[in-house]
C-alpha cells in the first residue's frame with residue numbers, strides 16, 4: 025500500500041465504533057498496573073542511580089540470572105548468563121540474527137505464512153526466504169527435508185531455519201512433537217541452525233504443552249531461542265532476550281553496541297523485579313483466563329456467522345486465528361470495504377514471503393471487548409458475503 029492509501033484507511037480506523045482484529049496487541053487488562061506501579065517506585069527508591077544510568081550492552085546480569093531460572097521452569101531450557109543477551113524486544117534479536125547470519129542473498133527457510141516483522145527483519149538484511157508450507161501441525165518438516173536435500177545438491181544450504189513453534193503468528197498452529205524431533209535431526213545432520221521464536225508459549229488455553237526445540241538441543245549449539253516480556257508483562261517496556269551459542273551472543277553484542285548501546289536499563293530493572301518477586305507467575309494465569317474466553321467467543325462467532333465455504337484455525341493458545349475464504353476473494357482488496365464497514369484485519373499477503381495467501385486473513389482475538397468480537401465477526405461476514413456476490417459472475 026502507498027502511504028496515502030494507508031492514511032485514507034486510518035481515517036476510518038479511528039471511527040469511535042471501529043472494531044480492530046488487526047493489531048497483534050495484548051489487551052491492556054492483562055497489564056499488571058498495580059504491581060508495576062509498586063515495582064517502578066521501588067526501582068527508583070532502591071536502585072534509581074543504576075536504573076536511570078547507562079547499562080551493560082549484553083543486559084543486566086541479575087535479569088539474565090532470573091531469565092535463566094524462568095526458562096528452566098517454563099520451557100525446561102538449561103542455560104547460563106553467558107548464553108543470554110537482553111534485547112530491545114525480541115524484534116531486535118530477529119533483526120540481529122538476520123544481520124549476523126545472512127550475507128547478501130543467502131537463503132533461509134521460513135514457515136509460510138510467517139510473522140510480518142520477521143519478513144521485514146530478513147528483508148532488511150537481504151535474506152532470500154524459502155517458504156515452506158504449513159498445516160495444522162505446523163511447518164511440514166518432510167518438505168523442509170526435501171528442500172534441504174535439493175539445496176545441498178547445489179552446495180547452497182540455507183543459513184538457518186526460522187520457526188514459531190507455539191501458537192504461530194499468524195496461523196495459531198502449533199508444531200507437533202514428532203515434527204520438532206524431525207526438525208532437530210535435520211538441524212544436527214545438516215548443521216543448519218534453528219531459530220526458535222517463542223513469544224506466545226505461556227499463553228496456552230487448551231492442549232498439552234510441547235517441549236521447546238531449545239530444550240531438545242543437547243549440545244546447546246543448534247538452536248537460538250528468542251523470548252520476550254511483551255506478552256507476559258507488557259510490550260511497552262520493550263524487553264526481550266536471545267538464548268544462543270556463545271559465538272552468536274558475542275556477535276549480537278557487537279551489533280547491539282552499534283544499534284542502541286543497551287536496552288533500557290530502567291525497563292530491565294522492572295523486568296528483573298517482576299521475575300524475582302514472582303509477579304509473572306500470578307499474572308500469566310489471569311491473562312490466560314481472559315484470552316481463553318475471547319478465543320472461545322471468536323471461534324463460536326466464526327461458526328455462527330462466517331460463510332460455510334471458509335475455514336479457520338482453532339488455536340490452542342496465542343493471539344490469532346487464521347481464516348481462509350473462497351479463493352475468488354482477495355482479502356487485500358476487500359480490506360478497504362471492510363474498514364469502511366467498521367472492521368479491520370490483516371490480509372494474508374502481509375505474512376507471505378512469496379505473494380501467496382491472498383484469500384486468507386489474520387484475526388486477533390485478544391484486544392477487542394467480548395461483545396465487539398461477536399459484532400465484528402458478524403459485520404465482517406456480511407462484508408465477505410457482499411464481496412462474494414460481486415466476485416461470482418452471474
Ligand SMILES: Cc1ncc(COP(=O)(O)O)c(C=O)c1O
Nearest residue numbers: 048113114115139193252254264
Ligand atoms: C512471532 C513474533 N516474534 C517476535 C515478535 C516481536 O515482539 P517484541 O519485539 O515485542 O518482543 C512478535 C510480536 O508480535 C511476534 O509475534
